[in-house]
Amino acid sequence: MSLRPWRDITRRKSRQIMVGKVPVGGDAPITVQTMTNTLTSDAKATIEQIRRCEEAGADIIRVSCPDVESTAALKEIVRASRVPIVADIHFHYKRALEAADAGAACLRINPGNIGSADRVREVVNAAKANGCAIRIGVNAGSLEKDLLEKYGEPCPEALVESALDHIRLLEDHDFREYKVAVKASDIFLAVAAYQQLAEAVDCPLHLGITEAGGFVGGTVKSAIGIGSLLWYGIGDTLRVSLSAEPEEEVRVGFEILKGLGLRHRGVRVVSCPSCARQGFNVIKTVEALEQRLQHIRTPLSLSVLGCVVNGPGEARETDIGITGGGAGKHMVYLSGVTDHHINDENMVDHIVSLVEKKAAEIEAAAEAQAVAAE
Incomplete structure (x- = not known):
């Protein structure tokens, strides 16, 4: 059923990247993501959780890789998964190199946080060599010290400046296969930051209200924040961050998209x-x-x-x-x-x-x- 004119949502034009075999941005369907909460080093438990998320409809799944045991297990996890795996490597650039070699489709990394320019170059080269995308994940709760000193507190301008700084580091190495998130637990802060960033860049945007809370409260906060942005036409992929099982995040994500007529499943x-x-x-x-x-x-x-x-x-x-x-x-x-x-x-x-x-x-x-x- 086509949308009536007063229901029409015109999506922001973004360039498209590939996360594994899944297109993100452009005219591709808005993808729904989640993140496992098992120890990634426990490949069996992580794969079992990934299966439940796949059944719920997850398009992309992120796993945390804080240590060498996790990246060692990643190859088995990637091989077993039916959907692309994003490796969240925190601050350690060697984990990014290991994750890229293990087959991760995307690296969640803020290039400005991993140290020297040489380290950034190594990570970018590993991403290029292995066909990895990169997600820049700016978070109001972990803004750079100099930006907090400049602005006095987390604000939309600070989040956007952080994102642009990280983007610049990638583009300086001729890398454009990236998407960006500017998340905050505060709905107003997150929405304002995404609106400003959407006008400044053409890359795909990953939506989320971070640390949203438990199943009921987090669902409501996420629906308001993510839903508002989608209604403006902003957003190419999303994660609903809940203190709940990851498959529930997927179901809520699809309900938000269904409610706005942007994607239909089930x-x-x-x-x-x-x-x-x-x-x-x-x-x-x-x-x-x-x-x-x-x-x-x-x-x-x-x-x-x-x-x-x-x-x-x-x-x-x-x-x-x-x-x-x-x-x-x-x-x-x-x-x-x-x-x-x-x-x-x-x-x-x-x-x-x-x-x-x-x-x-x-x-x-x-x-x-x-x-x-x-």
Whole structure:
């Protein structure tokens, strides 16, 4: 479904880079990232976590490489991963060299923080030799001392100046395969910094509200900050930083993109908050459906409304809908049209079955269209 004019978002024009086989920037889809929280040196545990993130839809996954044991395990991790791996090497330039040689698709590094010009040159040469991109990650909590002295406190101008300083170090070595983040825990600071940086550079921007908090609070803060920037058309890739399992970050990231109509993956659920008019327990039903429909990747919509006040109207706009009725008898809508009734018993199983069938139909139609176009 195309966006109406008053919903249209015009994305900022950025040049495109490649993170492994995943394009970032330009007209490529906005990618969703996360970061593992296992010890990277424990390759088995890290790969298991990466699998869960892949199933949730992660496009790119970052792992921390603070020591030689981690970069030693990275080759096995990269080989096992289905998506590109970003190596976060902190301040130690040798970890960057090791990670590049181990197959990392991208290095998360601030070149100005790793020491001498010779070290920067070594890292850039390793990135070029191994086809690595670089992510510059400016953070309000770790700004350079001279910038804090200059500005007195973290501010948008300080974050942008830091980013431009790091960019200059890469471009001095003729390296342009980079993306940049200017993150802060303060929403206003982060949004203002990204807005200023977006006007100053043409590289892809990695969005995030850092240290956002727990699952609920962090989701809200991230949705406000990241969502505001995306609405302005700013952002080519994102990570939702939560004190939660990394696969939850991925799901929230996709929900933000789905909410703005920028990218669609899986089932978009429209549901009411429920009230005394509900014909079935809406909250428990939606909880069960969201859990059981996580495996669906095909974009489609499902409305779950407890009564006939808004139910029929919402159902007309979704692929599948259910509206609560009296005496435990509820109306099911298919493609916006009333189709049949269902009782409370096995209602969730029935809806899951309908969604799976609809997803299979959409996938089959897409495959047939692709074959016809060849």
